[in-house]
Amino acid sequence: xxxxxxxxxxxxxxxxxxxxxxVGTVLMQLLAGKAGS
Amino acid sequence: MTATTHDDHHDHGPAKGFMRWITTTxxxxxxxxxxxxxxxxxxxxxxxxxxxxxxxxxxxxxxVDPLFFNQMTTLHALVMxxxxxxxxxxxxxxxxxxxxxGAPDMAxxxxxxxxxxxxxxxxxLLSSTLFMEGGAPSAxxxxxxxxxxxxxxxxxxxxxxxxxxxxxxxxxxxxxxxTVFNMRAPGMTWMKLPLFVWTWVITAFLLIAIMPVxxxxxxxxxxxxxxxxxxxxxxxGGDPVLYQHLFWFFGHPEVYVLILPSFxxxxxIIPTFARKPLFxxxxxxxxxxSIGFLSFIVWAHHQYTVGMPIQGELYFTYAxxxxxxxxxxxxxxxxxxxxxxxxxxxxxxxxxxxxVVLFTMGGFTGLMMSISPADLQYHDTYFIVAHFxxxxxxxxxFAILAAVYYWLPKWTGHMxxxxxxKLHFWLTTISVNVCFFPQHFSGLAGMPxxxxxxxxxxxxxNAMSTVGAFVMGFAQLIFAYLIIQCIRGxxxxxxxxxxxxxxxHGLEWHLPSPPPYHTWTTAPDVK
Numbered sequence: 001x002x003x004x005x006x007x008x009x010x011x012x013x014x015x016x017x018x019x020x021x022x023v024g025t026v027l028m029q030l031l032a033g034k035a036g037s
Numbered sequence: 038m039t040a041t042t043h044d045d046h047h048d049h050g051p052a053k054g055f056m057r058w059i060t061t062t063x064x065x066x067x068x069x070x071x072x073x074x075x076x077x078x079x080x081x082x083x084x085x086x087x088x089x090x091x092x093x094x095x096x097x098x099x100x101v102d103p104l105f106f107n108q109m110t111t112l113h114a115l116v117m118x119x120x121x122x123x124x125x126x127x128x129x130x131x132x133x134x135x136x137x138x139g140a141p142d143m144a145x146x147x148x149x150x151x152x153x154x155x156x157x158x159x160x161x162l163l164s165s166t167l168f169m170e171g172g173a174p175s176a177x178x179x180x181x182x183x184x185x186x187x188x189x190x191x192x193x194x195x196x197x198x199x200x201x202x203x204x205x206x207x208x209x210x211x212x213x214x215x216t217v218f219n220m221r222a223p224g225m226t227w228m229k230l231p232l233f234v235w236t237w238v239i240t241a242f243l244l245i246a247i248m249p250v251x252x253x254x255x256x257x258x259x260x261x262x263x264x265x266x267x268x269x270x271x272x273x274g275g276d277p278v279l280y281q282h283l284f285w286f287f288g289h290p291e292v293y294v295l296i297l298p299s300f301x302x303x304x305x306i307i308p309t310f311a312r313k314p315l316f317x318x319x320x321x322x323x324x325x326x327s328i329g330f331l332s333f334i335v336w337a338h339h340q341y342t343v344g345m346p347i348q349g350e351l352y353f354t355y356a357x358x359x360x361x362x363x364x365x366x367x368x369x370x371x372x373x374x375x376x377x378x379x380x381x382x383x384x385x386x387x388x389x390x391x392x393v394v395l396f397t398m399g400g401f402t403g404l405m406m407s408i409s410p411a412d413l414q415y416h417d418t419y420f421i422v423a424h425f426x427x428x429x430x431x432x433x434x435f436a437i438l439a440a441v442y443y444w445l446p447k448w449t450g451h452m453x454x455x456x457x458x459k460l461h462f463w464l465t466t467i468s469v470n471v472c473f474f475p476q477h478f479s480g481l482a483g484m485p486x487x488x489x490x491x492x493x494x495x496x497x498x499n500a501m502s503t504v505g506a507f508v509m510g511f512a513q514l515i516f517a518y519l520i521i522q523c524i525r526g527x528x529x530x531x532x533x534x535x536x537x538x539x540x541x542h543g544l545e546w547h548l549p550s551p552p553p554y555h556t557w558t559t560a561p562d563v564k
Contacts, residue, residue, distance in 0.1 A: 003219060007144040010215045018207050018249045025253025025283065034275050035266040 062146035071128030078120030107175035114178035139222025152208035159201035224563030236301030299436030311378025324363035357407035384458035388439035399427025420480025446531035472505030
């Protein structure tokens with residue numbers, strides 16, 4: 001794989017993990033019913 | 038007609054004029070932008086600290102009203118953490134990592150430009166809250182609900198600013214990880230990486246894991262205030278302590294985000310001025326990784342007074358104490374590196390030695406606080422303020438000062454005035470102790486933090502602290518003067534090696550001083 005492609009693939013993968021953590025933090029509390037009625 | 042090749046593209050210098058700094062994708066330019074921003078915010082945050090200390094010079098309300106005082110304590114912390122220390126280390130990473138690993142630039146240069154340029158807007162947004170009706174956030178840097186939800190209209194601005202700061206940090210962290218994973222010169226194996234690079238890689242992973250959690254927590258603050266949710270409101274089925282858990286899951290590793298790159302800097306400087314290789318290189322790497330891991334499993338030691346089961350208190354006490362083990366490994370390795378070395382004491386080395394002594398003091402008071410029954414006495418007092426200023430001022434800030442003195446001749450091609458550098462060191466080191474050491478005593482005697490007035494029994498300790506703070510603040514003008522002098526080319530010309538024998542200690546010392554705009558366009562051969 002070309003270096004530029006390798007760089008982009010790794011960057012996008014890490015970015016997706018960060019996004020998942022952000023969504024997961026809020027979603028976990030929503031699913032636990034903490035958002036209230 | 039000649040064909041334009043990839044190599045030709047790399048021959049050009051920087052763009053002319055102001056647009057150079059807006060559009061640059063060069064790691065050295067972006068490093069400079071980060072460092073200049075950090076220096077400006079260091080003075081802004083420092084001015085806020087002086088407002089706090091002026092008010093506390095004597096008992097009673099002197100200069101500012103209590104609400105403004107609380108805004109100053111909140112903004113001072115946020116500005117120093119997110120606006121000064123983190124950008125300073127991001128600047129050092131941008132400048133040094135490609136030069137240290139033999140890479141021509143960062144892996145994602147356009148994203149690098151973006152991750153910097155988000156920063157000034159985020160910081161302006163945060164500072165702009167000072168001029169709003171009701172003022173800036175005043176609930177402390179932790180932004181605890183319900184207090185933070187009871188303020189004026191600053192919350193959405195503060196939250197959006199935190200989101201932007203998080204995006205900036207995550208992009209910088211991604212860039213560092215990708216650069217080190219994919220762009221190392223042939224022969225630059227993992228266990229040959231300079232310690233500064235190692236510590237930054239581990240820091241970058243920490244940032245990726247924690248910034249989204251903090252962003253999530255403050256998003257929930259926003260929906261609680263404006264969209265009728267009750268994540269942190271007990272009346273609606275939520276729990277304010279939940280916010281504390283989320284915050285400190287971010288907040289505790291965050292202090293290691295500030296201190297791990299400091300460890301990296303000190304591990305570069307001490308071998309150079311002791312003229313010996315770093316003692317215990319691999320144990321330094323494993324110790325850094327251990328500290329990074331442990332930082333994720335100790336967060337609730339910030340919440341002992343909230344109340345938790347005894348098993349929880351025991352777990353967090355012992356887990357926190359464990360951090361002293363890898364930290365001790367580092368301190369003893371630095372001492373062993375100096376042992377029987379041919380040491381000289383130029384300004385960077387003076388700061389590095391002061392770091393080892395004073396950061397260790399901050400570490401020891403941290404160990405005291407890790408003991409849950411004892412922490413009930415220390416919690417929310419000036420003892421805590423003394424502890425974290427020993428770790429973050431004589432720790433992180435001293436490491437940044439050491440790093441700037443160490444690499445400034447490489448960056449600018451000119452030596453700073455060593456006499457003034459030493460004067461800056463002694464003034465700063467003495468005044469920082471005059472400022473923060475008495476706070477241990479006022480804290481142990483029960484003086485609460487974040488309070489603009491206090492009982493007369495604390496008057497002497499506070500007067501001393503204020504005198505120390507003002508001397509320290511004004512001493513930093515010497516630092517700014519020395520940087521400006523170096524940039525203007527006033528000092529003696531720096532050699533390629535800058536410090537005697539430095540070539541043994543890193544690839545950056547094999548480049549000219551100052552290095553050309555593009556370096557390592559041909560990868561070096563690392564033995």
